[in-house]
Amino acid sequence: MSVNDDLYIAKIFALLHDPPYKSYCIYESIRGGLTGHEKEAKMFREKILKDTVLKQINWRRYEKLVREADTVSSGFDRLFLDFAVKTESIYINYIANIFNPKYYEILTTRIPSIDYLRNISGEIAEEINGIIKKLSEKLGTDEAIKTIYITLYALLEPLCYIKGLIPSLADTRIPTHTVMDHLYATAMTVNLLFPQRKILSGYLIFIDFPGIHEFVDAARKSGDFWAGSWIISEVIWKLAEKIINIYGPDVIISPTLRMNPYFYFKYLKNILEDIDREVYEKVKKIAIKFLNKLVGYSISVEDIMWQPLIPGTLLIALPKGIKWCKNRSEITNNIINLYYESWNDLIRRITNDKKPKPLQNLLYKVLEKNRNLIEKPPIGLRIFIMDIEEVCHKLISCLKGNVNACKDLGVCSEITKISKIVDENFNPEILAKHLAFHVALSTYLRKKTDIEKIPSSSAFWIYKDNENRLIFLGKQIGGRKNIGWTPCSQCALEPAILVLRKKRGKVGEYNDRDFKELYKLIGENEIKMFAKKDFEVHFKPGEAIGPYCLLKRIVYLYALSRRKQFFVSTDDIVLNSYKEFVKKCIPLNVRRDFIKELVYSLVEILSEKYGILNGKVESLRMLCQHFVRQLIEEYRVIDIEVFLLLINELLKKEIMRREEFFNILSHASFNVLKNTRLNFEDVLRCYFEHVCEYEYVRDFYEYCIEKFYKNYREEMKYLILKNILKPSIRYAIVYADGDNVGKIHCGYLPIKCKDYINMLLNLIKKYYYPKNEEVERALEKSFKKICEILKIIHDDEKYIPVSPTYKAALSASIMITALKDIVTVAENLHGMTIFSGGDDLIALTPIDTLSNVLLFRKNYEGHKCFHEFNKWPIVSAIPYGRSLSIHVANLSDLMSEEIARTNESLESKAKRSVWTYNEDKEWRKDALVISFSRSKTMSCIPLKNSKDKIYDELIKLLSRLYIVFKLYILSPSLPEDFEQKYGRIRDLISRNTLAIRRIIDYIFRENITIRNKKLREEMLNKILGKDMVIRDDFSLFNTLIHTYKKTKDGKQISSIFEIIDFLKLIRILRGS
Secondary structure, eight states: OOHHHHHHHHHHHHHTSSOTTHHHHHHHHHTTOOOOHHHHHHHHHHHHHTTSTTTTOOGGGGHHHHHHHHHHHHOHHHHHHHHHSOGGGOBOOEEEOTTOTTSEEESOSSOOOHHHHHHHHHHHHHHHHHHHHHHHHHSOHHHHHHHHHHHHHHHHHHHHHHTTOOOOBSOTTSTTSBHHHHHHHHHHHGGGTTTTOSSOOSEEEEEEOOOHHHHHHOOSSHHHHHHHHHHHHHHHHHHHHHHHHHHOGGGEEESOSTTOHHIIIIIHHHHHTTTOHHHHHHHHHHHHHHHHHHHTSOOOHHHHTTSOOSOSEEEEEEOTTSTTTTSHHHHHHHHHHHHHHHHHHHHHHHHOOSSOOHHHHHHHHHHHTTHHHHSSOSSOOEEEEEEHHHHHHHHHHHHTTOHHHHHHHTOOGGGGGHHHHSOTTOOHHHHHHHHHHHHIIIIIHHHHHHHOOOOOOOTTEEEETTEEEEOOOOOOBSSOSSSSOOBOTTTSSSBOSEEOOBOTTOTTOBOHHHHHHHHTTSOHHHHHHOOHHHHHHHOOTTOEEOHHHHHHHHHHHHHHTTOSSOOOSHHHHHHHHHHHHHHHHSOHHHHHHHHHHHHHHHHHHHHHHHTOOHHHHHHHHHHHHHHHHHHHTOOOOOOHHHHHHHHHHHHTSSOOOHHHHHHHHHHHHHHHHHHHTOOHHHHHHHHHHHHSOHHHHHHHHHHHHHHTGGGSOHHHHHHHHHHHTSOOSEEEEEEEEETTHHHHHTTBOSSOHHHHHHHHHHHHHHHOBSOOHHHHHHHHHHHHHHHHHHHHHHTOSOBOOOOHHHHHHHHHHHHHHHHHHHHHHHHTSOOEEEEEOSSEEEEEEEGGGGGGGGHHHHHHHTBTTEEEETTEEEEEOOOSOEEEEEEEEETTSOHHHHHHHHHHHIIIIITTOEEEETTOOOEEOOEEEEEETTSOOEEEEESBOSSOBOHHHHHHHHHHHHHHHHTTSBOTTHHHHHHHHHGGGTGGGTTOHHHHHHHHHHHHHHHBOOOOHHHHHHHHHHHTTTTOEEETTEEHHHHHHTEEEEOTTSOEEOTTHHHHHHHHHHHHHHHO
16 A cells, blocks of 8 residues: 555544544443443444455554644643543543633533434444445546545534534543544544654644735625635635645644535535546535534535635645655755646636627737736745644653743743653653644744745736836737826736726726727627627726736636626625515515516606606617616516616716615505505515514514504604615625634634633533543643643743644634525625625625624634534534624725725724723724715624623614614614713813713604604604613613723723714714
8 A cells, every 4th residue: 555545544533533423422321331432433433444445454454653643633731631530531521712701501401311322423434435435436546545535534523513413522531622623633643643753753744825914805895805806715725625636634633624615515526426427426415414414404505615615724734754844945945846837727717708798718818918917926925834743842842941042932841841741751752742733823823924925926016126126018908008007096016918998988888999999909800799888887987907817807807707696896796785685575476567567666766866868768768667676576687887878878868876875666566566566564564574583682683673663653754764775885894803813723712721621520520421530630730730831841931832723723613604605695794795705704795784784703602602503502602702894985985995994994993992890800803893985974883792792782782773764763863962962071081981871862862753752752762772781681772881901001991882883873974
C-alpha cells in the first residue's frame, strides 16, 4: 500500500475509534455491564467496512498512531486527567457550553439502553456500508480507500442524528463537547502525527485573501456586491477542493466541512457522480435531510450553491513529507499555483458558457480583448506556515529555560515555572507535544501575522520604488482615447476597459459612437438578436468599468441565466418583498384577474394624470402588463429605471420618479383590492406576517385589530391599506459580526480560566454518577493545574486550552450559524445574502422587515447557547455577543458609499460601545446600530444587560412599534414632540430615573391616538415593553432605563440614551 493509503486508513480508524454513543457505554460500564466503548467501536467499524477493500486491514498497525491522535486532539487538559481520573470513572448526562460552562443542557431525559443504541448504530452502519461497498466495487484499491474515507467523513454525523442517535459526550470528565466533535478532530490530528512520530509534526497553514472589502464593496448594483463576494468564496473553495483532493476533507480546519453545503453538493457531486450517480443521489438526499432539520427549513440545493459561504481565509493542517508538504518554500509555491489554477478555473467556467445570451456574448468579447488583465487574481494570498515540529522543538527549549525560544513563540519567559506545577513524571517532550497545537494557534500565529506579509499587485500595476505604478496594457472599448486611461467609476482603482458616455442633452441615452464601437465586436446576426433594453438594465450611460468590475457584472449575468430568482439592482430588493407580500395575500384562484385589473387601473391612473392620448394607450397598456407580470408572476429582474424611461418616452414630459410611480402603484393596487372584496383585515394580517416575526407579535397584533382598527372609520382603514401597498424607495444594508471571535479562536475568553473550571466542576459535582469525593478532588486538582499552566504561558488568566476538538466545535458552531443566517435573510427579511460566514454576515434587505434583523443575534447564540438537532444540543453556540449595523439608504444613493458607511458604523459605533447596568460591571460591544443615509440620525441599542440577553424582547418591541406606526395608533410626530419639549434637558435628567420614567410615559401617552384612558394605558405598557419581564419582575422598559452607555473619557451619559435611540429608530421608520 502507498503512503497515501496508509494516511487515509489511519484517518478512517481515527474517525471510527470511538462509538457514536460512547458516553452511554461508559454509563453501562459503571453500572456493571460488560460494555467497553472500544469494543463497541470495533463492532461499529467492522459493520461499516464489511465487504469493502478495507475488510481485512490489520488495524493494530494503526492503533498507536490513532491513540496518540485521540489524546492530542483532546488537548493538554486530557493529559492531566488521564493520570488523575480514569475515563470510565464517572458519567454525566449534561453537556456544558465549551465557550462558557455557565450554560448547559441535558442530553436526554431518558438514558437509552445499550441494545437500543446498538440497533440504531447497526442501521447507520448498514446504510453507510451499502454506499461505500458500491464505491469499493467500482474503483481500484488506492482510489477506493480515498473515496471511502471522504464518503464516510460526509455521512457519519448526518446519519447518526437523522437515525435518532442521541448526542453523546466525548469525555464525561470534560463534558463540553460531543463525540462527533472529537472524532472529526482526531481524524485531523492524524496529519500532525503521521506516520508515527515522537513529537508533533506536520504543518498548520493560514491562508488569507487580503483586502476583501476593497474588492467586494466596490459596487453600484446589488448584483455587483453579491458577485464580488461570490468570486472570492468560489475561488477560495476551489483552492480548498484541490487540497482536499490530495489530503482529504479533514485537513480543512476552518471553515469546517461538517454541515458544509459546498462539501455535500459541490465536492461530493464532482467525485461521486462520475463513479455512480445513484450513490451520489443517496448521499445528496441524506445531506439535504440533515441540513433541513438542522436549520429548521427546507433548503434549496440550487439556491444554497449560489450563496457565498466560504470566507477569504482557510486554516489547514497538512502531514509532513507527503506529496508537496516537504518544506515551507514548496508548500507556498504549490498553494500559490493552486490559487492561480482556481482563479483560472473560475474565469474559464464563466466565459466558456455554451449558450450565452447576446448581452453575455458581447461582454465576453470586451473581456477577451483584455484577457491578459484578468488572468491573475486582483491580489495575491497571504500565506503563514507553521511547522509544528519546529514549534514543538522551540517549546521544549523554552520549557528548559531558553528565553529566545519563548520570545519567538510569543509565550511568557516564566514558562519554566510549569515544572513546579506538573508531577515529576512529566517531561518537557511530553508536555510540548500536547501544548504545541495550543501555542501555535493562540500565540505563535498571531505573532507571525503581525510581521509577515506577501504583497502582490493586481495585473495592471507593478510595485516599484516602494509604490504601485500603473502599466495598463488593456484595450478600452468606448470613450475618448486621447486622454490617457479612464478610472473605473465603480471602484476608482482600475483603468476602465468599457466606457459608456452619456449622450449630450439626452437623459438616459448613450453616446452613439461608444455604442457603435461595441457593435463592431459582434456579427450582424448577433446585433439583430441584441436587445438594447436588456443592456440598459445592467449598464447605465456614464459608466466606466474596469476589468475586475466588468467580471463581476458578467458573473451575475451568468448566475442570472441559471437561477430562477436573483437580485441585480437594489430595486429588486424592494420590489421582491412587495411581490412576495402581494402573492401571499392574493389567492391563486383570483391572481390572474388581479393582474388584469391592476394593469387596467395603472393605465387608467397614468392616462388621466398625464393626459396620454388614445393612440398611445395600447403602448402604455403593454408596458404596464409586462411590468405587472414581472412583478407578480415571474422570477425575473425588474428594472424600474428602464420601465420609467419607457413610460416617460410616452409622456414626453418631465421624468416621473420612483416615489411618484410607487404612489400610483399603491393607489392602483388599493383600487383593485377594494373591488375584489377581499377582507382588509386578512390583507393586513398577511402584511404583518410577512414583515414581522409573527409568532412574537400575534397576540399584540390581534389586540390592536380588535381594540383599535375595528373602530376606525373607512377613510382611515383605506389610508392604512394604501400605506402598506406602497413599495419603499429605501432599502437596508445589514452587517453582523461576532464580537471578539478572533480572540475566541485563540482560546481567549471574557471569563477567567478559574471561573471557567469552577462552573464546569460545579456542573459535574451536581450531576455526575456515581458520587466519589476522591474523583472530585482529582478533577479539581487537574483543572487547577491546567489554569495555572495557561496563566504562566500567556501571563493572562483568561485563556482556556485550544485543542483540535475545541477548533472542531467552534468551526461547527460558525457553520451552523451561517446556514441559519442564509435562511433568515431569505425567509424572514425577504432579502439577499451577500456573504454568510457564521460570525460575520452581509445582506441587503427591504426596510419593512428591519425588526427581524435581531434574529441574526438569536441565530448566533442558538437555543439556550446550543445549536440543536431534533431538540438535542449537538454543538455549543458562541455566547459572547454579536454586533449588528443596519444602514437605511435610498435607492438612488451610491451603493459603494452606503456600504462603507454601514461597515464604519459597525466598527466605530457598535463595536466600540461600552455599557453598564445599575453601575454593575461594564461590558463592551453586543449592540445594534442603526443609521440613515439622508440624516445624521443614529441609534445604538444594547442587546443585553450585564446578566441577561434582551434581544428576544427587543424583537418584540421593535415589531410592536412598527405595527402601531403602520396602524396609526402611535402618532408619527412623537420624536419631534419629545425633542421640542425635553430635548434641552436630557443631560440634566440623565441620572434621575424617576423623571425619565415620567417623561417617557407622558410623551408616549400623549401620542397614542386613543381617547379611552384604560386602552391608552394598556397600549402604553405594551409599546414600552413594560409587560416583558427580563428578571425578577424587572421589565424590558426598566432594564433599558437602568442601562448606561459610557463615553471614551469614561463618563456615563444620559440614562435615557436607549429610549432616545428607540425614538430615533421610530423617526427612521416613519420616514420609510
